[in-house]
Amino acid sequence: MRLQSVRLSRVLLLCGAVNVFGIFAVLRLYLARPPDSAQSADRKYDSAGHGESARCPPLRQSAVSTASVGEWQTVGDREAFVYSAYYDDRPGIGDSRVRVLAMTTDNFAEKLFVCHLWYRDKKSSVVVDAASSYFGEGHEKKYDSTFYECLLPTADQLTAPRGVSIVTARCERATYVLDVHPVRAPVEPTHDFTLCVTPLNFRFDNHNQLTEMVEVNRMFGATKFVFYNYSSGHRVGEYLRAMKHEQLVDVIPWPLPVFVDTWPPNDMQPPEVHYFAQVAALNDCLYRYMSASRYIVFTDLDEFIVPQGVHSTWISMLSEAAPGGAYMFRNAFFWRDWPDDVTFANTEAVRRHELVTLLKTKRQEELNSFYERSKCIVAPPSVVAMGVHNVVAFASDASGHVEVEPSLGMVHHYRSVLTPSDVDVANTRDRRMHSFASGIIRKVARRHRHVDGYLKKLRLRSTKEM
Numbered sequence: 001m002r003l004q005s006v007r008l009s010r011v012l013l014l015c016g017a018v019n020v021f022g023i024f025a026v027l028r029l030y031l032a033r034p035p036d037s038a039q040s041a042d043r044k045y046d047s048a049g050h051g052e053s054a055r056c057p058p059l060r061q062s063a064v065s066t067a068s069v070g071e072w073q074t075v076g077d078r079e080a081f082v083y084s085a086y087y088d089d090r091p092g093i094g095d096s097r098v099r100v101l102a103m104t105t106d107n108f109a110e111k112l113f114v115c116h117l118w119y120r121d122k123k124s125s126v127v128v129d130a131a132s133s134y135f136g137e138g139h140e141k142k143y144d145s146t147f148y149e150c151l152l153p154t155a156d157q158l159t160a161p162r163g164v165s166i167v168t169a170r171c172e173r174a175t176y177v178l179d180v181h182p183v184r185a186p187v188e189p190t191h192d193f194t195l196c197v198t199p200l201n202f203r204f205d206n207h208n209q210l211t212e213m214v215e216v217n218r219m220f221g222a223t224k225f226v227f228y229n230y231s232s233g234h235r236v237g238e239y240l241r242a243m244k245h246e247q248l249v250d251v252i253p254w255p256l257p258v259f260v261d262t263w264p265p266n267d268m269q270p271p272e273v274h275y276f277a278q279v280a281a282l283n284d285c286l287y288r289y290m291s292a293s294r295y296i297v298f299t300d301l302d303e304f305i306v307p308q309g310v311h312s313t314w315i316s317m318l319s320e321a322a323p324g325g326a327y328m329f330r331n332a333f334f335w336r337d338w339p340d341d342v343t344f345a346n347t348e349a350v351r352r353h354e355l356v357t358l359l360k361t362k363r364q365e366e367l368n369s370f371y372e373r374s375k376c377i378v379a380p381p382s383v384v385a386m387g388v389h390n391v392v393a394f395a396s397d398a399s400g401h402v403e404v405e406p407s408l409g410m411v412h413h414y415r416s417v418l419t420p421s422d423v424d425v426a427n428t429r430d431r432r433m434h435s436f437a438s439g440i441i442r443k444v445a446r447r448h449r450h451v452d453g454y455l456k457k458l459r460l461r462s463t464k465e466m
């Protein structure tokens with residue numbers, strides 16, 4: 001218990017104690033775990049002999065099958081679903097543990113969840129109680145995203161289990177094993193910037209938007225794009241496969257096993273999780289790419305973190321910001337309902353590829369404040385849990401959020417108005433994106449040609465095979 005509160009105060013201090021909302025988010029994460037369950041997480045049981053688990057018949061590894069990657073596994077009577085698991089022994093987090101990404105109905109951590117840890121050199125599982133820490137963005141839905149945390153027994157701190165199963169009682173037989181992926185601070189990262197995108201949904205099929213999004217972010221420094229695919233249309237599917245072929249894009253299946261938002265909304269069948277379990281996808285992405293990427297960028301399809309002033313890339317922009325664990329950028333709405341800028345309104349390529357970043361240059365004069373719709377670029381080793389607009393928990397040795405001045409970088413957000421009166425707000429002309437115009441037009445045109453070429457080759461091959 002003392003351990004928990006020490007860690008809490010440390011996290012608070014490190015968050016800079018500047019922003020009430022940020023602190024609230026962190027508190028929420030830790031307070032979601034009531035004292036009892038925090039304590040029970042420190043109690044450890046192992047199959048070798050003490051604790052209640054000793055009375056359970058041993059569960060043999062060979063009796064449990066490994067779950068397929070990219071599938072949600074059901075825990076108990078749909079009390080929870082689990083998706084992926086990561087072994088975390090970063091210096092800043094305390095005891096080493098396995099984090100299991102989950103959606104759970106257990107909003108107040110009243111129920112017992114149990115981890116079976118599977119080791120290569122042990123015939124049966126090591127059993128410990130799971131603690132959970134919510135990301136605090138459940139929006140009162142039936143399921144909330146969480147990490148189950150399985151703190152490793154003292155004797156096994158240094159060894160990553162090969163697999164884990166979460167069950168609802170100590171003696172319950174697991175029916176699946178999730179592979180456990182070790183995470184490490186990147187020594188020689190493959191990527192400077194990996195971009196994690198909110199799950200694709202509503203059969204998203206706007207290939208022009210996808211192409212512009214990829215090429216503009218590539219120009220700023222992204223070398224890997226990660227798409228969580230709940231549903232996407234045929235045309236976007238072709239584009240994703242073409243870009244996957246050149247290893248620019250990874251597509252992670254995201255087949256949510258619960259009711260989600262539909263368009264149009266269906267009152268008879270309300271969504272059971274907020275917005276396609278977005279926050280779960282972001283956290284999966286954080287851990288999946290932690291070892292491979294120096295920075296991770298979290299934005300939606302219609303948002304761009306745009307370097308300002310003399311900077312035309314993220315790396316150059318960040319070199320001028322104070323060092324930190326997460327760089328936070330303020331949001332600026334460029335309502336799509338506002339008329340097009342005349343500068344490119346008659347440029348054929350801009351029209352044909354619907355280049356929103358060049359057509360929409362009217363923006364809301366007043367930016368949203370930090371933590372309100374802001375987006376982040378994070379140094380992944382510093383981050384324990386990611387929210388949609390800010391980091392929810394930092395590793396204890398991380399230095400917290402850096403609030404980046406809009407003169408250095410801001411979020412350009414291109415979307416339709418939320419309420420009709422939004423178009424009436426004070427606005428200003430912002431042609432920052434025009435300084436990148438020739439690059440954007442050239443890169444977007446080349447991307448469309450590439451994809452066409454790739455698809456033609458595929459078709460040729462399949463006709464030859466017939």
Ligand SMILES: *[C@@H]1O[C@H](CO)[C@@H](O)[C@H](O)[C@H]1NC(C)=O
Nearest residue numbers: 229230231232237240241251
């Ligand atoms: C995305 O998911 C849908 C639904 O499962 C599937 O039909 C489609 O092929 C997937 N697209 C890609 C590019 O993986």
